[in-house]
Amino acid sequence: MIAYLAYVSAKASLFILGVLPEWISYRIGRLLGIAAYILDARHRKVAVENVKKSFPMMKSREVKRIARSSFMHFGMVVIDYGKVFVKGPLWFLKRSEIRGSESVIDYMRKKERGAIILLAHFGVWEVLGSMCIVENVDISVIAKPLKNKFLDSLIKRIREKFPQKVIDKMDAVSGINNMLKKNKIVGILADQRAGGRGVFVDFFNREASTVATPAVFAVKTNTALFPIFWYKNGEQQISFICEK
Secondary structure, eight states: OHHHHHHHHHHHHHHHHHHSOHHHHHHHHHHHHHHHHHHOHHHHHHHHHHHHHHOTTSOHHHHHHHHHHHHHHHHHHHHHHHHHHHHOHHHHHTTEEEESTHHHHHHHHHHTSOEEEEEOSOBSGGGTTHHHHHHOOOEEEEEOOOSSHHHHHHHHHHHTTSOOEEEEGGGHHHHHHHHHHTTOEEEEEOOSBOGGGSEEEEETTEEEEEOOHHHHHHHHHTOOEEEEEEEEETTTEEEEEEOO
C-alpha cells in the first residue's frame, strides 16, 4: 500500500511540475534541492566531504556552495522529468544543443556494427534516448530496477518516451551481447563504486573503484566506446557532447 501511495504521489507531482510555467517549476526545483541539502544530513555530509577531498585548498564556504549547487541541480533534473512526462521528448530536444553525436552514427554506418556508449551520473544523463529521435537509431540502456515496482514502471515509461529500450541489470550480459550483434547502441553507466571487483583509477588524486563492464565488452567484441555527457547551461539550455 505504501509503495503504491508513493507511486501515486510521484506521478501527481511530476504532472503538476510538468504543466506549471517553466519559470515557476524550475524555481521549485531549486527549492527542492535546497530542502534536500538541509534535511538530508547523511548525503549532505558525503557531498561536502567529497568536494573537500577533491579540492583540499578550497575554502569551506566554497565547498559548501558547490555541494549545495549539486543538490539544486538534482532538484532541477526532477523538473526535467516532469516536463518530459507531460510534454514528451520534443520539449527536451528544442532546448538541447547536440554536438558530436554524428561520430557514433558515422562509426555504425561505416563499420556496420553497434557501439557502446559510456555514461555517468553527470548532468542530465537520463536523456540518452534523445539520440533515437535525432539520428533515427535504436538505443538500449542498462538499468537497475527500483525496489518499488510501481515507481520502477513509471520511470521506465518516462525513459521509453524518448524512446529507448531498457535492459534489466540482471540480464545485462545477454542483453548487451544481443544488441551489439544486431548492430545497435548500448549505453552503460560506469561511475558507480564497484568495490574490490572494480578497476581502481586515479580520480582527483585518489583511488576510485569503478566498473570495467564497458571496457570489457568493447575489447571482447571489438566495438568502439564513446563517452557521452549532457550538462545544463542555465535552466533551459542543455548541451550534449560525444567523443570517441
